Amino acid sequence: MSDDDIRESKETLLQDIEKKLQFKDEQLRFGQQEYKVSSFEQRLLSEIEFRLERTPVEESDDEVQHDEIPSGKCIAPIFDKKLKHFRAVEGIPVTFTCKVVGIPIPKVYWFKDGKQILKKNVHYKKIREGDGTCSLHIEAVTSDDDGNYTVMAANPQGRISCSGHLIVQTGPVRNPHTHILFRARVQEVEGEPAQERFFRPHFLQAPGDMSAHEGRLCRLDCKVSGLPHPEIMWLLNGRPIYPDLTHRMLVRENGIHSLVIDPLTQADDGTYTCIASNKAGQSSFGLELRVVEKELKQAPHFVEKLQNTGIAEGSPVRLECRVVGMPQPLIFWKKDNDTIPHSKDRVSMHQDTTGYVCLLIQPTRKEDAGWYTVSAKNEAGIISCTARLDLYAQWYQPVHAPMKKTQLSGSRYAALTGQGLDIKSAFSMSDNGPVTFSASQPERRVESEEL
Numbered sequence: 001m002s003d004d005d006i007r008e009s010k011e012t013l014l015q016d017i018e019k020k021l022q023f024k025d026e027q028l029r030f031g032q033q034e035y036k037v038s039s040f041e042q043r044l045l046s047e048i049e050f051r052l053e054r055t056p057v058e059e060s061d062d063e064v065q066h067d068e069i070p071s072g073k074c075i076a077p078i079f080d081k082k083l084k085h086f087r088a089v090e091g092i093p094v095t096f097t098c099k100v101v102g103i104p105i106p107k108v109y110w111f112k113d114g115k116q117i118l119k120k121n122v123h124y125k126k127i128r129e130g131d132g133t134c135s136l137h138i139e140a141v142t143s144d145d146d147g148n149y150t151v152m153a154a155n156p157q158g159r160i161s162c163s164g165h166l167i168v169q170t171g172p173v174r175n176p177h178t179h180i181l182f183r184a185r186v187q188e189v190e191g192e193p194a195q196e197r198f199f200r201p202h203f204l205q206a207p208g209d210m211s212a213h214e215g216r217l218c219r220l221d222c223k224v225s226g227l228p229h230p231e232i233m234w235l236l237n238g239r240p241i242y243p244d245l246t247h248r249m250l251v252r253e254n255g256i257h258s259l260v261i262d263p264l265t266q267a268d269d270g271t272y273t274c275i276a277s278n279k280a281g282q283s284s285f286g287l288e289l290r291v292v293e294k295e296l297k298q299a300p301h302f303v304e305k306l307q308n309t310g311i312a313e314g315s316p317v318r319l320e321c322r323v324v325g326m327p328q329p330l331i332f333w334k335k336d337n338d339t340i341p342h343s344k345d346r347v348s349m350h351q352d353t354t355g356y357v358c359l360l361i362q363p364t365r366k367e368d369a370g371w372y373t374v375s376a377k378n379e380a381g382i383i384s385c386t387a388r389l390d391l392y393a394q395w396y397q398p399v400h401a402p403m404k405k406t407q408l409s410g411s412r413y414a415a416l417t418g419q420g421l422d423i424k425s426a427f428s429m430s431d432n433g434p435v436t437f438s439a440s441q442p443e444r445r446v447e448s449e450e451l
Contacts, residue, residue: 033087037165045148045163048114052152053159057109058116073273073286075238076158077102080132080231083151083164088141096136096149096164101233101275103284106153108134113147130200131231131277141168157238198280201226205256206274206285214294217262222274222285223255230276230283232257237270266291299381300325303355306374306387313391316362319372321385324355329376331357336370364391 081099152161205223269291
């Protein structure tokens with residue numbers, strides 16, 4: 001018979017023994033059964049926990065000591081697994097189990113109905129493993145075991161507790177040593193009781209303090225050894241991180257554990273702690289992650305656009321607009337789709353932090369007329385607007401030469417000047433009477449000829 005056949009026969013025999021030893025429990029619904037407590041019972045349990053976390057307790061049975069303050073980041077106790085509520089029949093074994101982690105390793109205290117369970121009470125067996133798993137075992141429950149059980153974990157950073165309720169029901173008596181017989185038979189069949197070896201977790205690779213930009217992906221990688229393979233817990237500012245839409249816990253084939261955050265937000269800024277635990281103990285490291293605030297980006301947009309302008313040739317002109325954006329946009333000018341260089345004669349470009357943009361041309365010439373386009377560009381986008389500049393010819397009013405004065409000798413019209421007609425000089429006046437006109441006909445004819 002081959003080794004594979006022997007192994008298959010052994011597994012078949014073990015399964016058959018297990019079924020025979022447990023079929024009565026399955027039929028009579030024996031054993032500890034998990035159930036949910038009512039909201040009223042939950043409030044009672046919360047009240048017990050609240051009171052216990054604030055009252056003095058006797059020294060824990062744990063070998064854990066908190067005399068020395070550990071170096072690095074300290075973390076208050078955290079339950080990775082809480083106690084459950086059970087129903088059980090008298091005479092069967094019941095075990096309450098939880099898992100707690102913290103830095104330094106927390107001390108553990110057990111209570112029944114608010115009263116501490118001490119080591120001298122042999123009815124209860126307290127078990128603690130290196131990975132933080134804590135158990136309270138009752139070999140054969142009785143009606144006196146019905147009640148509320150609370151476990152409290154404490155270290156210099158704080159206290160935490162959780163509770164489980166046990167309901168003991170009367171029923172057919174069961175030999176409390178049945179499960180022990182089963183274990184013995186299994187070992188007897190196997191014939192090879194293995195001696196397990198445990199190795200405490202040790203980090204082979206761990207990240208240091210880092211900075212990352214908001215909105216991007218951030219990955220924290222570590223590598224840990226240990227036997228059995230350690231479980232990993234990530235915490236942010238002392239609070240456990242659970243997988244969600246933006247947080248994922250991954251492990252690669254090469255043993256690299258990763259916390260992936262995508263996208264990164266300001267809420268992810270803080271102190272990160274990674275705790276690795278197995279039956280041999282726990283190990284941890286910490287780091288500071290600083291989330292660099294995301295730069296606000298806004299595409300450029302015009303508050304005031306360019307306006308069509310008409311002006312006389314030779315006069316200065318300003319083509320003005322106002323454009324804003326984040327970061328501050330770069331400005332480009334074009335005339336009739338040709339880029340205007342910054343060093344062009346008679347043309348200067350201006351821009352200030354308020355968004356004011358100006359193209360100054362002085363003096364203007366006929367060739368400056370045309371379509372002008374201003375473009376604003378930054379990382380978020382680009383925008384443009386166009387306006388027309390028209391130039392008009394300068395209007396001049398001609399200045400005529402003054403009229404030439406002609407002096408006519410012996411004529412009354414010699415009194416006609418550029419200031420008007422001097423009546424007094426043109427006509428004689430009597431001393432005591434009005435003006436008299438006494439010119440003879442020949443003289444008037446001569447005057448007319450002169451005119």
